[in-house]
Each structure stands twice: as structure tokens, then as C-alpha cells.
Amino acid sequence: METLKSLMMFLPGKLLCPFLGHRLQVSKLITDHIKEYKCCRCGEEMTDTAQGLLEKLTPKFRETNAFLANYYERRRNRKVFSEAS
DSSP: OHHHHHHHHHSOHHHHHHHHOOOEEEEEEOSSSOEEEEETTTOOEEEEOTTSOEEEOOHHHHHHHHHHHHHHHHHHHHHHHHHHO
């Protein structure tokens, strides 16, 4: 166990992630069910797809997520405004 910990200190994340798997943390909440993730070790970014799978965050996914975030933010603001009146 000690050797594994010492080995992990010297290996960069790009080498560790293929063997140990990514260590994902939520970096951005797009909607209630779509999130963007970032790996703590290697910095790779991923997102949820429409099928519920994780995919690498490509420029196309980034654009789609930005549109969805804008759409849901406007929709959420409209609901709050209509409930207030």
C-alpha cells in the first residue's frame, strides 16, 4: 500500500487515469440532470449525454450545454415571475 501511494505521488494524472480511472468532480451544473465534470488528476472534462452516459467535453457538447443552461435559466426565471403575480 505504501508503494502505491509513493508511486501515485510521482506519476502525473495522464498516466494514472487509464489504470485507476478518472476522479471526477462536478465543475458546472447545467440543469438538474446534466452536469459537467472535471478529473482532479488529469484535468480531462466530461459531460452527461442525452442517454445518460459520460462523454468527453467537445466543443459541440460545450455549445449545447451553454444553450441548455441559458434556456433553463430563462425558463426558471419566467416560472418565478409568473408565480409571484
